[in-house]
Amino acid sequence: MTTREIVFDTETTGLDPYKGDRLVEIGCIELLNRIPSGQTFHRWVNPQRDMPAEAFAVHGLSAEFLADKPLFADIVDDLVAFLGDAPLIAHNASFDLGFLNAELERLAQPAIPRSRLVDTLLLARRKYPGAQNRLDDLCARFRVDTSRRVKHGALLDAELLAEVYLELIEARQASLGLVSANAGPVVVDPSAPLVRARPVPLAPRITAAEQNAHRDFVATLGDQAIWRDYPPPPEPAPDTPAAG
Numbered sequence: 001m002t003t004r005e006i007v008f009d010t011e012t013t014g015l016d017p018y019k020g021d022r023l024v025e026i027g028c029i030e031l032l033n034r035i036p037s038g039q040t041f042h043r044w045v046n047p048q049r050d051m052p053a054e055a056f057a058v059h060g061l062s063a064e065f066l067a068d069k070p071l072f073a074d075i076v077d078d079l080v081a082f083l084g085d086a087p088l089i090a091h092n093a094s095f096d097l098g099f100l101n102a103e104l105e106r107l108a109q110p111a112i113p114r115s116r117l118v119d120t121l122l123l124a125r126r127k128y129p130g131a132q133n134r135l136d137d138l139c140a141r142f143r144v145d146t147s148r149r150v151k152h153g154a155l156l157d158a159e160l161l162a163e164v165y166l167e168l169i170e171a172r173q174a175s176l177g178l179v180s181a182n183a184g185p186v187v188v189d190p191s192a193p194l195v196r197a198r199p200v201p202l203a204p205r206i207t208a209a210e211q212n213a214h215r216d217f218v219a220t221l222g223d224q225a226i227w228r229d230y231p232p233p234p235e236p237a238p239d240t241p242a243a244g
Contacts (some may be wrong), residue, residue, distance in 0.1 A: 005031040005118075006082070007089040007165060009157040010096045011059040013047050017102035022047035023072060024061050026100070027155030028082060029162045031089075034171045036162055041082040042155040044069040060151040072103045080109070088112065089165055091135050091157075093119035120161060123168045135161060142167040 008028040014021035028041040044066060051063040090096040094117070101111040124133035131137070135157065139146045144163045149156060206214075 003031075003033050004084070004086045005034075005089055006084075006086045007031060007158050007162040008083075008096065009090060009154045009161060010099050011055075011061060011152060011154050012099050013049060013055050014052055015095075017099045020049065021099075022049060023099045023103050024051075024066055025059070025154040026079065027153070027158040028079075029155075029158045030082075030086075031162060034166060034169075036159075039082075040155065040158075041079060043075045043079070045072050045075065046070065058152050073107055076104070076107060076109060083112075085116075087118055088116050089118040089120060089161070091119070091161055091164075092121045093117040118165075120165050120168060123165075127168060135164065138164045138168075 006028050008026065010023050010027075011025035012021055012023050017023075023045055024047050025044050026042070030037045030039040044061065046066050046069045047063075048071070049063075051061065051066070056062060088097070094114070097112060097114065097117060104111055120138075121133060124131075124138055128141075136146065138144075139160055142164060144160055144167075146160060149160065
């Protein structure tokens with residue numbers, strides 16, 4: 001069964017969608033079985049208002065740049081179709097959902113229920129209580145490359161957050177598909193002896209003549225030859241290639 005999740009981020013004109021602030025950018029990354037599928041959704045949106053200097057300093061999207069971009073009404077059908085009914089993953093998710101639902105409400109569209117949210121900020125606070133858990137902090141903690149992030153951008157931040165999310169839920173190794181999702185835990189018996197060598201050595205893969213030629217060569221290298229630090233291999237049967 002395929003598990004589909006959407007990691008998303010928004011940029012806005014401010015902090016409160018019910019005091020005139022609007023969504024200006026949304027970026028979404030699709031995860032299938034905790035692996036980015038390559039499918040994304042990204043749109044800039046004309047907010048039909050000015051851009052406060054504080055918001056511009058964060059994301060660099062000016063009113064002039066956004067003036068010819070589509071209205072939210074023009075992208076809503078494609079956005080809703082892309083989101084589907086998948087869980088939605090965001091950092092400080094109530095902020096992003098608040099703006100998304102405010103835009104949907106303006107168009108008399110159904111709101112997205114909070115039950116669909118996975119908030120990576122809450123996940124990080126549970127895992128690292130008392131630590132700084134901004135997206136930048138988590139990227140640094142997990143060594144996620146942020147060199148492309150000069151300013152905030154919804155799609156890039158969603159890409160970074162997808163990597164952080166997989167680290168937070170410890171799914172990065174699982175996402176490689178090396179272990180079945182239904183596999184049981186591996187139980188290690190601490191009293192069991194560690195096997196440090198093969199109980200029966202592998203048969204040599206060289207002939208006696210080849211081994212003798214190698215020994216003659218090592219003898220010409222002097223007493224400091226690194227080969228003298230290793231024990232000689234077992235003697236093969238005379239002039240007979242070993243099996244294997």
